Amino acid sequence: MPIRNPMHPIRSEHCRGPALKLVKTLLEPVAISLDVGQVNIGGLGMVMRSFFQMSKHFNTFEYPSSVEGRQLKSHCLSSLAQRRTYLLRPIHTLAYLLDPRYSQAADQPSQQEVAAAVELMLKLAAAHDTRVALVNANEEDPSKLPEDYPRTTAHNIIGEYTDFRSRTGGSFLIDAAWSASAVRNPLSWWQSWAGHLPALLAVAQKVMKLPLSFAAGERSFSNAGHIQGKLRTRLSHHRLHQLLYVYFNSRVLNDVPVSWTRTGDMPGASADAAAESDLVDAAELDAEDGLNLAAATAALASIVDES
Secondary structure: OOOOOOOHHHHHHHHHHHHHHHHHHHHHHHHHHHHHOOOOOOOOHHHHHHHHHHHHHHHHOOOOOOHHHHHHHHHHHHHHHHHHHHHOOHHHHHHHHOOHHHOOOOOOOOHHHHHHHHHHHHHHHHHHHHHHHHHHHOOOOHHHOOOOOOOHHHHHHHHHHHHHHHOOOHHHHOHHHHOHHHHOOHHHHHHHHOOOOHHHHHHHHHHHOOOOOOHHHHHHHHHHHHHOOHHHOOOOHHHHHHHHHHHHHHHHOOOOOOOOOOHHHOOOOOHHHHHHOHHHHHHOEOOOOOOEHHHHHHHHHHHHHHO
């Protein structure tokens, strides 16, 4: 049996160091894109923007000048193209086209992607007109609407989209409307600067309100599964929601006093409110940890409102 050279593992780890550093530098934009995806005010257009940034990064990255380096570049670009085809939908393209930060960016969607996004925009405009007509007619069934009901949004949206992309008309002529501080929140920007485009505004607000990711919701379901396990099958939905509220908010707020057992212990609570809640407090006292979830939830809610 051959004797293993004790220095061989050391040499292997030493040679592996540059490779690990290369992978870290190569994949860093991916981690940044995933982190940015958790920002609530970022807007759905950031999804397509992240793909443009990663494509530029993978194309300009200094790969090793070897066969392996060329194979790595080919693998990165093909994987990114496959992920883009799998993930991006017309709603992502439409959000990117309606995002004021990218209205005149060098990176723009393909003609096919733009056509699909415009078709979606027209469908959203038509749906908006239908909802308005139903409300005005006090109806719930679209088939009962007259065929000539107003379709103002669908009729004007293409012209207003052209004005937005060319930055003409209304507040768009003001340079401050396109400053970095003004466009950092796309939803607020549309609500503040696009009042002269009512048709496009109605659609853009719906698009900009869409969340970037459902990761937060998935985490909530995961934690709910941990709280309401096999040993706590009789836990009510109301108590489960209180536990989740306390858990998540106690993580994001500093110095949250979650040990109050009476409503009167909360800042600003009156003695009458405390007296009224005594019976409720006694009934809702958690037998496992001694925490009055009703009081803690109300206390956290007051802190969230104040902040």
